[in-house]
Amino acid sequence: MAGELRKVFELGPTAQPIVAGVYAWAVTVAPVGFEKHGPRGLHDWPAVSFATLALLALASGAAVEIVSRRAPGVLPGSRETWRTLALLAFVGASLVTWICDTDALSPARMSAARGIAGMLGWGLFAFAFAAPVVEPVGAGVAGARVVAGARARGRVERGDAVFVAIACAAVLALQLVGWNVQAPERAILVRLTTLFAGIVILGGVGLFLSSRHGALKERPARARVRAARTPLPLGWVIALLLLLVAGLMYALTS
Amino acid sequence: MFRRTLFPLGLLVLACGAFAAGAWSIADGNDLAGLYFVAVAVVALRAQARISTLGIA
Numbered sequence: 001m002a003g004e005l006r007k008v009f010e011l012g013p014t015a016q017p018i019v020a021g022v023y024a025w026a027v028t029v030a031p032v033g034f035e036k037h038g039p040r041g042l043h044d045w046p047a048v049s050f051a052t053l054a055l056l057a058l059a060s061g062a063a064v065e066i067v068s069r070r071a072p073g074v075l076p077g078s079r080e081t082w083r084t085l086a087l088l089a090f091v092g093a094s095l096v097t098w099i100c101d102t103d104a105l106s107p108a109r110m111s112a113a114r115g116i117a118g119m120l121g122w123g124l125f126a127f128a129f130a131a132p133v134v135e136p137v138g139a140g141v142a143g144a145r146v147v148a149g150a151r152a153r154g155r156v157e158r159g160d161a162v163f164v165a166i167a168c169a170a171v172l173a174l175q176l177v178g179w180n181v182q183a184p185e186r187a188i189l190v191r192l193t194t195l196f197a198g199i200v201i202l203g204g205v206g207l208f209l210s211s212r213h214g215a216l217k218e219r220p221a222r223a224r225v226r227a228a229r230t231p232l233p234l235g236w237v238i239a240l241l242l243l244l245v246a247g248l249m250y251a252l253t254s
Numbered sequence: 255m256f257r258r259t260l261f262p263l264g265l266l267v268l269a270c271g272a273f274a275a276g277a278w279s280i281a282d283g284n285d286l287a288g289l290y291f292v293a294v295a296v297v298a299l300r301a302q303a304r305i306s307t308l309g310i311a
Contacts, residue, residue, distance in 0.1 A: 170270050177274065178281035190281045193292065197273035204299045208262050211306035236301035243294050
């Protein structure tokens with residue numbers, strides 16, 4: 001049962017952008033499509049239909065992926081074609097939803113925070129859509145996994161998983177800061193700061209983990225002597241110390 | 255051990271704390287303190303990156 005569930009939720013080439021697509025749909029398309037209008041609170045039915053169609057297009061992409069994985073050859077055309085069709089149908093239906101109710105995207109009806117969240121959602125969707133297709137390799141299949149771009153390590157060490165889990169928890173905890181800020185501009189600034197912090201912290205943790213397993217480079221004797229004279233790259237460390245001292249002095253004197 | 259694990263890890267923790275303090279300061283309306291803490295975090299991460307990649311193939 002658990003194995004079957006894992007197979008269903010295994011992220012294939014279509015499911016990867018679908019995750020971001022559902023987020024973008026929930027933030028920017030669903031509020032436009034399902035919002036009630038006028039004093040009688042009526043739905044705009046074309047907008048409702050196309051918002052629903054957009055979500056169904058995403059669901060169809062996931063369904064096609066599961067079917068083609070379980071029974072290859074049942075569906076005509078390649079999986080790449082179906083993936084492109086499903087995702088373009090999602091984008092097209094979302095576009096028509098917005099056209100049905102253009103006022104819904106005006107600043108008067110859409111808050112700045114939701115606008116920023118929607119922008120991030122569509123950016124993530126575009127990034128996942130444009131990313132190279134990475135097919136999961138089944139158990140027992142011999143040969144290397146072919147992935148365009150940077151190659152991931154084949155195995156995650158147990159210690160690394162702990163570091164990543166702690167870093168993810170810290171990054172998620174950072175996202176809890178500043179939700180009760182009243183001024184919209186300040187709220188956006190706090191959100192941008194915490195998102196930026198999350199991205200660079202995860203990047204730093206990735207670098208730290210990869211360096212733990214990196215091999216020391218064989219360097220020429222002259223470089224080794226020079227490295228022995230300066231045991232640490234002190235530039236950024238000194239800059240950090242100066243900043244900390246300056247902050248401490250400011251706190252003590254004011 | 256110190257150079258490859260403890261020192262970079264300490265800098266990462268410092269960066270996390272500085273980012274949290276920066277976000278809190280900005281949320282409280284203290285932009286100068288927020289900018290300072292974010293600068294401390296960025297410099298700590300740069301130092302961590304330099305130390306982590308030193309001599310690594």
